[in-house]
Amino acid sequence: MEVRGFHVKNAEAKARLEYIGETFLKGYAAAVEAGSPAEAEELLEAVPRDMRGFAYEGAGMGAVVHDALPGHGGRLRGLLAGRGRHHDYMIYVGIGWAMARLPRPLWPDIPATDPLLRWLALDGYGFHQAYFKTDAYVRKPHLRHPFRWRGGHNHYTARAIDQGIGRALWFVGGTDPDVVTRLIRAYPADRHADLYAGAGLACSYAGGVGEDELARFAKGAGEHRWALAQGAAFAAEARIKAGTVIDHTHLAARVVCGTTAESAAQVCRATRPRETGADHALPAYEKWRRDIAAQLASSSLVSKGADQ
Template sequence: MSSAFGALRRRLLTPPVSETTMEVRGFHVKNAEAKTRLEYIGEVFLRGYAYAVEAGSPAEAEELLETVPRDMRGFAYEGAGMGAAVYDSLPGHGGRLDGLLAGRGRDHDYMIYVGVGWAMARLPKFLWPDISATDPLLRWLALDGYGFHQAYFKTNAYVRTPEIQHPFRWNGGHNHYTLNAVDQGIGRALWFVGGTDPDVVTSLIRAYPERRHSDLYAGAGLACAYAGGVTEDELARFVEGAGEHRWALAQGSAFATEARVKAGTVIDHTHLAARVVCGTTAERASQVCRDTRPQALTGGASPAYETWRRDIAAELASLSLISKGADQ
């Protein structure tokens, strides 16, 4: 059971839910249903954050996280990733992030690493978690989380002035690639900024320099598949709008599908997004992610994470060609 000190930590460290409302953020509202869904996602994220900060142990945090409805549980674990990293940064505290990943959180590790990036955006750099001690492949998702946070909370700087690309350096290696990973997070946030409206999101992406479009579409693809809030026709329009970046969009959606399959949180929308965006079944999209996951994680001009992303996109494109050939 959490202590009085844990409750105090929660009150002092947890951001207010009002920060995630569409009105406060100034995001596009497509319709009432999409607005309600996006705001509920924000609420669940903050609930997971509070659980990780308040709980007396990682096991207690896990018990609380497992009470969240299955379809939303990944967002709670994402918030818990942020909360655990913030908790570990406090004097005399530690082990919360490791404990979270060692338990049921291991099935939500994609989301937890994204949450760590949120903490990096809020903490002074000297309090950042030791990223060099984390998973060398999935640690790049922390930069995705950082990019999402910045676009979500600093929208004027990161979205409304798309010609500016803000510098970033970390100790995770391959610093030349860091802005690509940050852009993937910005792209994911654009799904929220655009209120799940594919036309608005496409317009937002096109405002950025062309060299950034592939990473932005990959992030938006992850969000459209994981967060949902969109119809089949809207997804098809989003795919069409992506043009030459169609398979970057599919790669992000495949990541989202694998994250839900691994965690056992597959919903109807997962199957829809896999079919429309990835051009295959949810099971096959997830399997592509697992089959292409690199074994060698050192060496090379680009991180293994980027090689993995490219291999997923190429394999999905290949499957699409095979499928089209079979239909002719």
């Protein structure tokens, strides 16, 4: 944390964030060094349950790097075909980490990937850039960095990248909601919703924060309260799908989403688009995110009305 110049809230939060980084690297190594996808899977499944998703995220990056080497291939496909399919959210994020490190000609075949989840690769790319190029992506928030890919809707790529930047801000800010809020507010206002969505995912999935802090973070999001909740719902769905739910999953869903983790995850599943064609003004992924936010906001209003 100190080396990267990130905010240190306290020793406990620092230790957790650094442990997450170590786990990511173990996952990366498992995907690169294993003799087969099955062997990599064994190593990944040995990671403690609460941290296993971060290992699969690292493995997503490692699998893409492995497949880019001469004479190699099939590692990413094998990873997603095995028990990694339960961690597909995290693996797709890891693909974006690899894209940030590899020359464009060595990127994976993006058009062949899941048309909905492929946007998470840009989330991973944005996280990587904010984490490792913090001066350019965080400390100069007025700058926008050009990016084009073959995944569709290039006018939306900057927004997907911002979601990853927002997730990284949870780490840059050391899980301190006040610091993270200040970091987000330094960006132009039209970027706040996506940044809060990313931070919502991170504060729910990575943790490092208590109930009062979560409540303060949600209140500070203001008009972007439900963008924050959408990210938190993604985190609940990712953990429930992978069987890595922890106590913090339930806490974050209750405080940030205003519902249970199971209900937040169900909203993600129920609103998941069946049609993912690229003939619309916005990708289906963005419609999905909007529908999740709207459903959570609506459920909250109904709940408050019943209480009254």
